[in-house]
Amino acid sequence: MYGFILASALVLTACKTAGSAIPPKADIKEIVNSSDVTLVDVRIPEQYEAGTAKGAVNIPLAEIQNNIGSLKGKKVVVFCNKGIQADQAMEILKKNGVDAYDGTSWKNVKAIQDEKQSVK
Structure with a gap:
């Protein structure tokens, strides 16, 4: 019985770690300050x-x-006033294969x- 419990625990643990391989989050500070980034303000x-x-640059949502x-082929950071429009822009850009990052608000960026x- 103990062997069965141990085997079950190992199988469940193995499945859990394999299924939760989350890629590391990009450091937004590093991206905003990189020389090859395009900053896109999606406000009006x-x-x-x-x-x-x-x-x-200004490209309204x-x-x-x-x-x-x-924007394709570029590293893009999108932002707005509070992040709501930026989230929507992110969804559109990512769906279309653009390397996009969420800067949230213009004040944050x-x-x-x-x-x-x-x-410096």
Whole structure:
């Protein structure tokens, strides 16, 4: 009986570890500060003009699908005001094979940039 319990435990444990192989999460700070990243602000132009992260381009969420071609092959960080539109943009980009990362909000991405500047 003890052997059966031990064997069952080993089988269950083996299945659990094999099924939960989660790839490591990318470090968003490293990605935002990499030289080959494209920062995409998915808010409307008026919000973008009021303030955004350094070097960001404005592609509103409503236009993201039409810009897939220009983003393919690039490392893209998307962001908005609070992360809701960025999440939607991420879903669209990932479905279309774009290497996309969630920067959440423009203030978050700007803070990451500012942090790097103050370290220099």
